[in-house]
Amino acid sequence: MSAVFEQIFQVGFLAAIIRIATPLAFATLGEMFSERAGVLNLGIEGTMLLSAMTGFTAASLSGSLWLGVLAAVLTGMLMGALHALFTVVLGLSQHVCGIGVTLFSSGLAYFLYRLIFGQQSVPPNIKGFQTLPIPVLSDIPVLGPAVFNQFALVYMAILAIPLAAFVLYRTPWGLSVRMVGENPRAADSAGVSVIATRFQAVVLGGALMGLAGAFLSMAQFNAFTFGVVSGRGWVAIALVVFGRWDPWRSAGAALLFAFVDALQLRMQASGLGHIPYEAFLMLPFIFTIVAMAVMSRNAVAPSALLKPFRREER
Amino acid sequence: MSLPAPLIEMRGITKHFGAVKANEAVDLSVAPGEILGLLGENGAGKTTLMNVLFGAYAPDAGEILIQGQKVRITSSADALAAGIGMVHQHFHLAPRLTVLENLLIGIPGKTGRIDRAGGLARLAEIGRQHGLTLDPDLPVSALSVGEQQRLEIVKALFRGARLLILDEPTAVLAPSEVDGLFSALRSMAAQGLGIIFISHKLNEVRALTHRCTVLRHGRVAGRVDDPANTTSSEMATLMCGHEIVPPARGPSTPGADVLTLDGISTSKHSGTPLRDVSLAVRTGEILGIAGVSGNGQRALAEVISGTRVPDAGQMTIAGQKVSRFSPREVQALGLGRIPEDRMTTGLVTNLPLADSMVLPRIGTTAFSSKGLLKPDAIRAFAEAQIKAYDIRCPGPMTRAGALSGGNLQKALLARELAFDPKVLIVSQPTRGLDIGAARFIHEKFLAMRAKGCGIVVIGEDLEELLVLCDRIAVMYEGRIVGTLDSADATIARLGLMMTGAEGHS
Ligand SMILES: Nc1ncnc2c1ncn2[C@@H]1O[C@H](COP(=O)(O)OP(=O)(O)OP(=O)(O)O)[C@@H](O)[C@H]1O
Ligand SMILES: [Mg+2]
Numbered sequence: 001m002s003a004v005f006e007q008i009f010q011v012g013f014l015a016a017i018i019r020i021a022t023p024l025a026f027a028t029l030g031e032m033f034s035e036r037a038g039v040l041n042l043g044i045e046g047t048m049l050l051s052a053m054t055g056f057t058a059a060s061l062s063g064s065l066w067l068g069v070l071a072a073v074l075t076g077m078l079m080g081a082l083h084a085l086f087t088v089v090l091g092l093s094q095h096v097c098g099i100g101v102t103l104f105s106s107g108l109a110y111f112l113y114r115l116i117f118g119q120q121s122v123p124p125n126i127k128g129f130q131t132l133p134i135p136v137l138s139d140i141p142v143l144g145p146a147v148f149n150q151f152a153l154v155y156m157a158i159l160a161i162p163l164a165a166f167v168l169y170r171t172p173w174g175l176s177v178r179m180v181g182e183n184p185r186a187a188d189s190a191g192v193s194v195i196a197t198r199f200q201a202v203v204l205g206g207a208l209m210g211l212a213g214a215f216l217s218m219a220q221f222n223a224f225t226f227g228v229v230s231g232r233g234w235v236a237i238a239l240v241v242f243g244r245w246d247p248w249r250s251a252g253a254a255l256l257f258a259f260v261d262a263l264q265l266r267m268q269a270s271g272l273g274h275i276p277y278e279a280f281l282m283l284p285f286i287f288t289i290v291a292m293a294v295m296s297r298n299a300v301a302p303s304a305l306l307k308p309f310r311r312e313e314r
Numbered sequence: 315m316s317l318p319a320p321l322i323e324m325r326g327i328t329k330h331f332g333a334v335k336a337n338e339a340v341d342l343s344v345a346p347g348e349i350l351g352l353l354g355e356n357g358a359g360k361t362t363l364m365n366v367l368f369g370a371y372a373p374d375a376g377e378i379l380i381q382g383q384k385v386r387i388t389s390s391a392d393a394l395a396a397g398i399g400m401v402h403q404h405f406h407l408a409p410r411l412t413v414l415e416n417l418l419i420g421i422p423g424k425t426g427r428i429d430r431a432g433g434l435a436r437l438a439e440i441g442r443q444h445g446l447t448l449d450p451d452l453p454v455s456a457l458s459v460g461e462q463q464r465l466e467i468v469k470a471l472f473r474g475a476r477l478l479i480l481d482e483p484t485a486v487l488a489p490s491e492v493d494g495l496f497s498a499l500r501s502m503a504a505q506g507l508g509i510i511f512i513s514h515k516l517n518e519v520r521a522l523t524h525r526c527t528v529l530r531h532g533r534v535a536g537r538v539d540d541p542a543n544t545t546s547s548e549m550a551t552l553m554c555g556h557e558i559v560p561p562a563r564g565p566s567t568p569g570a571d572v573l574t575l576d577g578i579s580t581s582k583h584s585g586t587p588l589r590d591v592s593l594a595v596r597t598g599e600i601l602g603i604a605g606v607s608g609n610g611q612r613a614l615a616e617v618i619s620g621t622r623v624p625d626a627g628q629m630t631i632a633g634q635k636v637s638r639f640s641p642r643e644v645q646a647l648g649l650g651r652i653p654e655d656r657m658t659t660g661l662v663t664n665l666p667l668a669d670s671m672v673l674p675r676i677g678t679t680a681f682s683s684k685g686l687l688k689p690d691a692i693r694a695f696a697e698a699q700i701k702a703y704d705i706r707c708p709g710p711m712t713r714a715g716a717l718s719g720g721n722l723q724k725a726l727l728a729r730e731l732a733f734d735p736k737v738l739i740v741s742q743p744t745r746g747l748d749i750g751a752a753r754f755i756h757e758k759f760l761a762m763r764a765k766g767c768g769i770v771v772i773g774e775d776l777e778e779l780l781v782l783c784d785r786i787a788v789m790y791e792g793r794i795v796g797t798l799d800s801a802d803a804t805i806a807r808l809g810l811m812m813t814g815a816e817g818h819s
Contacts, residue, residue, distance in 0.1 A: 171426055187408075188389075188406075
């Protein structure tokens with residue numbers, strides 16, 4: 001037992017958790033904003049993939065990582081706008097449009113990538129983000145090197161959590177988002193534009209999903225492969241439910257998932273060799289399902305989730 | 315009394331929904347400090363007209379003037395900016411957000427933040443002015459219906475409304491809450507606010523309003539300049555186009571017990587549970603269940619309709635013991651029911667009216683054979699009922715949700731009565747109905763009674779129960795505290811029993 005304990009408090013292990021959690025946190029916050037406004041965005045998986053691709057491409061062609069991040073964010077916003085156009089403005093089915101957005105943007109990502117880089121035996125890579133130790137803070141024992149010696153995008157994710165909570169709970173716009181997700185008719189009769197608020201929330205969510213994609217291809221893998229997202233978008237959707245549509249809880253859920261994922265990576269490496277490694281790969285997902293089943297029974301979704309708003313209907 | 319220039323004027327407002335002419339060239343005006351009653355039958359177009367004024371619906375024609383200035387109101391934001399506030403028939407609140415959050419929605423903040431301190435100060439000020447107090451940090455779901463309505467009124471005042479529209483505010487209130495509402499409204503009018511008050515209860519209209527506009531089939535049918543000195547029946551005649559005579563309840567000739575409950579108790583699952591309830595209804599008799607809502611009426615209705623299984627006790631219908639308590643079983647034994655909430659447990663609002671009307675009997679040979687529906691039979695049945703009950707709608711294939719409240723209720727009644735039930739259980743049968751429709755429904759009940767049906771009417775409106783019922787039982791905290799013959803019952807006596815005082819006859 002104490003060996004496991006020691007492992008957990010190893011700097012490397014803690015740092016790995018933070019790193020795994022970062023794209024999940026971005027994606028989960030993004031999905032949360034969208035769902036709080038009443039729009040389920042199943043386009044998240046494809047949005048992350050396309051953003052990872054455009055971010056990587058922009059960075060590798062221009063040589064500037066931050067230009068890559070910008071490209072990824074813009075891509076995310078664009079895909080968010082596409083989803084919002086269908087579901088918010090036109091009031092079409094959120095499930096169908098979300099899956100459509102994922103299929104479309106995944107296909108587009110593969111196609112553009114082939115078009116630009118051709119078919120190479122070794123995928124091209126870039127020199128990705130380097131860790132950026134924060135003076136003083138990174139000297140704190142254990143926690144310092146694990147949390148404060150990370151990529152700039154990790155710090156952005158950490159800051160994004162309180163910021164998201166502030167925006168959602170303390171600003172008039174955040175209140176409008178919550179209201180259009182609960183009772184759009186009430187928001188409408190209070191003079192809030194339901195369509196505009198939902199559109200903005202979905203686009204903001206897309207931007208955050210774009211950041212998740214950027215992290216994967218420019219900080220974590222430093223390359224674009226077709227498996228770069230591999231289900232993280234779907235996991236984020238589950239984490240939003242697990243986190244009860246709250247920024248703090250959602251980020252906590254992402255951290256917990258990352259912990260299990262990091263643990264299973266360790267277990268794979270630690271010579272429990274007679275168990276096939278696929279068994280370990282399943283662990284985080286089994287954890288998600290169990291945790292969801294236990295924790296989410298009385299979680300209540302925004303009341304107007306999935307419901308398009310049309311003014312003169314009753 | 316001479317009134318100053320109008321605060322709000324609507325001229326020639328026309329609004330059609332497809333073939334339905336909801337409003338036709340309607341003129342209406344309200345002066346500052348005036349309480350205007352807006353009357354009309356169900357489906358006359360009152361709600362539609364107010365939605366036009368509030369910017370929720372765009373009119374097909376007509377104009378709106380505020381203090382003589384023509385304004386364009388295309389959204390609720392415009393209406394709010396013009397000083398118009400509205401309390402909707404169905405509240406527009408987000409139940410999971412707090413009172414304060416519901417108030418501050420759509421209000422620009424201070425330096426990018428929600429202005430909590432400013433909101434609290436304003437709320438306290440409104441509370442002092444009109445006696446409308448609320449706990450700002452409670453979630454709306456924790457408020458009673460009366461408090462939610464207060465919040466809706468405060469919300470309008472919060473935005474500086476100069477005209478307040480209330481769409482059937484008293485339909486959801488207990489009689490004791492109505493007085494509080496009226497004194498708040500009078501205080502607002504005294505300070506120069508204009509108020510538009512919609513209600514089907516003509517005695518309320520007479521007590522509160524200064525003037526009335528009456529709609530019929532979307533048009534202005536007339537105006538009443540002195541409601542206090544106009545009789546209810548004169549107003550009703552204006553509304554309906556003909557006189558409404560109260561139905562006469564002849565002497566009852568009750569027969570054998572057709573529905574009995576013996577020692578029924580339920581678990582505390584949702585709402586007040588039943589505790590050892592015993593009652594009997596005979597054929598050809600109407601039994602009223604009086605009580606302040608929330609005292610177990612819902613559980614009682616659910617047990618009788620077979621949607622809730624009691625923990626203890628027995629029930630019989632037409633002499634047969636109910637064993638499984640399923641809706642299908644009690645229906646097969648001859649029970650018809652009209653639930654309290656016609657929108658959720660009554661009809662399926664997204665289906666065509668015809669489908670909803672046959673739903674409980676969809677499996678019978680009249681409407682299906684060999685597992686397939688008979689669409690023609692369903693349609694023909696619905697058409698016949700629409701005619702027989704004068705249900706106002708474009709046709710049997712209309713979405714049920716598009717009907718006005720009164721017409722929904724008629725559709726439900728038509729559905730249940732078409733199959734000659736031996737026992738009928740109804741909750742709040744005329745809530746939200748105009749007096750013509752209410753009278754119509756009362757007549758149907760009395761006709762069923764004459765045919766030997768046993769009827770249970772659950773209601774809060776004591777006047778209605780006294781007119782309709784042969785006997786009245788009073789519920790308090792899940793028990794029946796007493797039963798009176800209606801000849802011995804008075805409002806005062808029933809009211810006392812409803813507070814839990816023993817009142818055995
Ligand atoms: N959104 C809508 N879509 C289609 N038809 C509608 C809509 N709103 C109202 N109607 C129709 O317009 C007519 C007027 O309805 P409205 O709700 O204004 O009546 P009302 O006077 O408020 O009746 P009630 O007393 O029952 O509330 C009705 O025939 C109704 O079916
Ligand atoms: Mg109405």
